[in-house]
Amino acid sequence: MADSLVDSGDVHSVVEQAVAALRSVGEQDWQVPAGGLDWSCWETVEHVADDLFAYAGQLAADRPPTDEYVPWGYRRSRPGAPALTVHVDPEHGTAGLLRALEAAGGLLAAVVRVSPADRRGYHPFGVSDASGFAAMGIVEVVAHLHDVAGTLKFPWSPDPDVCARVLGRLFPDAPAGHEPWPTLLWATGRAELPGHPRQEKWRWYA
Template sequence: MRDMSGEHVQEAVASCVALLRTAADRDWTAVRAGRLEWDCHTTAFHIAEDLIAYAANLAGRAEGDYVPFEITLDEGTDNEGLLQVIETTGALLTATVRTTPREVRAFHPYPFRSANREGFAAMGVAEVLLHTHDIAEGLGLAYEPPVELPKFVLTTIFPHVQREPDDHWGTLLWATGRGELPGRAPVTEWRWRNNLVIPADRLTLQGVTPAAAADLSAGGDGGFTWIVGGPFEGTREAAGMMLNAYEMGVHRPEFGLFVLVRKEDGLAVGGMGFHGAPDEEGRAEVGYDLVEGARGRGYASEALTALSEWALARDDVRLLCATVEAGNVPSQGVASRAGYVRATVEEERAARGEQDLNGTDGALRLYVRGERQPAA
């Protein structure tokens, strides 16, 4: 999957500036920007502030907070000058996104306190599109961005929002409290969600966005660089399941698919994740696979331990389950080394319900880990 993040920032800024230049001769300080409390001039300057702040955090590899600086306009700067500032700060974010390695993450508070280059690009595009909409609404201008831009934003930092297949822009406006969609309640509070990354010793578990899931399920690399032979078919199938949940509006990003990436070289070696969100009893099922060339090195056990400890620290998870084929001794070993034990009869019954799992009799084994099973 080719990284188009920098191009998307560039295109968003170009669409913003092209529209606002048609009204550069008007007094932007005298007009409120749509539903915001700010006037159009303040809102336009805010676009530039966000673009340079995102570029600074990503370029400076900020940790724990924003880089502590502000920009100001020279006294007497007119609307045309302000548009030049937006163009310049947009160019700086574009260049930063294009030149930052994929594995770099920098501070952003929502919701997991970091974002990668794709996340910063999506946040920048969102700020540009949404605030251009606000200004256009205040000035009485018609605005609709290029169709790929709201799609990029939705599938990167709004994984919890079900999009309308033929109306990405309308979905984004609704999701940010700026519009309406038939059959959906108005949105009054919202935040985007960058992907979750869980650290392990030699690996990071990197949450897969809907955009990456779509690419993986279609045979692509999901934006990751894989070791030879990857990704494994199970990862592609899991990506397809996650994409289906997203399109149905039931996907919870933190209970989706993660790609296992080696810290030493940034190469992806496998996939791991949940089959869905926890049920009402706090049970969630996990699954995992590794590319053949990465097996036998303890990666899966290491990653499963990290994922399990993260999940069981939450209030909504009480028991984790892993279903393993009876003949798959290595996979059973992975579960055991990650603190899972063979399920009791009661736990088997609770997990299976009234169904005989996959119609098999003894061909599958259930392993569980809960608060009562510490990691080995």
């Protein structure tokens, strides 16, 4: 059904909420690890911006590749850091990083909005349509904001309706009968659910 799709408006609203939440802690030290990750809070948010940019790129061509990623050049800022195409100039501080996140979210939302229904792009978890890339981008935002919020201590609880539609699009085997946001945290290996221990390995189905 059309109203069950994840769309460009969802991408925009989730990124907007994320930017507002991160802006509230912009003066804190973002060079500390994000939650249980080996990446710093800065690197984690930079990774999210990079994913949104990359997902937009996977769909942007008239005939997107369905067998490999668009060959952007990736590099790491240090051993163990995420491999990124998008690197934000640290001289611009967290305000600049958030500007890059907002811009990358806008790119993905715009590409999702104009992509024909039959357009498909590559992802290693499955060749996907625009709604799938919108859902994947949202997972990157909400899950990694949870990681960052665990360190920088700000409230983070995304729209349960969006979470429910993301679960339906990417995690069809997620257990029923639980609230959408805790279920999405379980599906991404970040929390337990009653009767369901925390997952050590997880994936989505694009």
